Amino acid sequence: MEHFKKTFIDLVSPLLLIICFFSACKRDEYYKDGGLAKGKFQGNIIQYLSSKPKEFDSLVQIIKLAGLDKTLSDEEVTFFAPNDVNIKAxxxxxxxxxxxxxxYNEGKDTIKVLSDVDPLIWKKxxxxxxxxxKNKLMDYPQIDFGQQVIYPGQIYYAYGNTVANIGVVYNDAGGVRYMGYRQLHISYIPDIxxxxxNWRTIRVSxxxxxxxxxxxxxxxxxxxQLGFDQGxxxxxxxxxxR
Structure with missing residues (x-):
């Protein structure tokens, strides 16, 4: 009986190792370059936004009102997309x-729908x-808002010639500095x-x-806040x- 147990264990142990090995390999696929979730979209930026009406229906409307749909359809750009929640707010x-x-008190038209706003304001x-x-998260430098002398992010000029600091925050994990998940931040700078x-910082979800x-x-x-400054x-x- 003891001999049978030993033989059984000798046979099963390698099999368990093989199963664990392949399970680990399968699991590891989720941790390589963003995992199995596909970041690519077969279409241009406007088509991508249009494919998510719950999140971006109003955004697509104001992009078209501003005359920027061609820019976001044809040109090679990086777009930090605000959500419809902020537009409706x-x-x-x-x-x-x-x-x-x-x-109303001045006898002028009030704003009720998106098209009531001057298109030049949406564009601005x-x-x-x-x-x-094209800039992915990995293309931006690290920023630490508590140690900006060491990790300052970087200044970038937007299409409207406004300026923002863009950087990646390396979060901590298990008490180890900078070893946690990484999150992109964009900070609008009102006065270059x-x-x-007076940075107005928004995180990327x-x-x-x-x-x-x-x-x-x-x-x-x-x-x-839409435009980084709703006021x-x-x-x-x-x-x-007026």
Whole structure:
């Protein structure tokens, strides 16, 4: 009986090792270059955004109103995509902030739908999210907001000639510095003459989506204000009606 047990264990042990080996190999596939989830999209950036109406229906509308659909369809660009939640919040805030009330009292048309906003305003603020060339997360330098002298990120010029600092935060894991997950951050800089002041930082929730003509990084909803400064946009909308 003891001989039988020993023989059985001798036969089963290698088999278990083989099973574990192949299971590990299969599992490892999920950790290579973004895993099994496919980042590529067969179509251009506009087609990708249009394929996600729940998240980007309003965004596609304002891109077309701004006349930027050709740019995002034909040119090779990196686009930091805001979510529809933030666009709808802007329209809602026009009432809360008194912009529509002021326009009404002045006998001017109020803002109710996206097309009521001057297309040049949409264009001005959307251009802050568009950058020339294709840049994935791995193409951006590290940024540590607590150690910016060492890890400063990098300054980039957007299509509208505005400026942002873009960098990747290396999070900690298990008490080990910089060994955790990595998250892309974009920080709009309102005044390039004071490049270290008044940053408006937004984190990226989904990075490295790759349509045929560029890269899309989807911005987090929480804390994001359209154009990086909703107050500035509200003022521009109000001024455009005067």
């Amino acid at each position: 802007l329209i809602g805030r026009l009432d809360q902030g008194g912009v529509n009330r002021r326009l 603020f959307l251009l802050r999210y568009i950058y020339k060339g 003459s004071r490049p270290a002041d 989904s990075s490295d989506i790759e349509p045929n003509n560029g890269i899309v990084h989807v911005l987090e909803v929480s804390g994001n 500035e946009m509200e003022n521009d909308i109000s001024d455009s009606k």
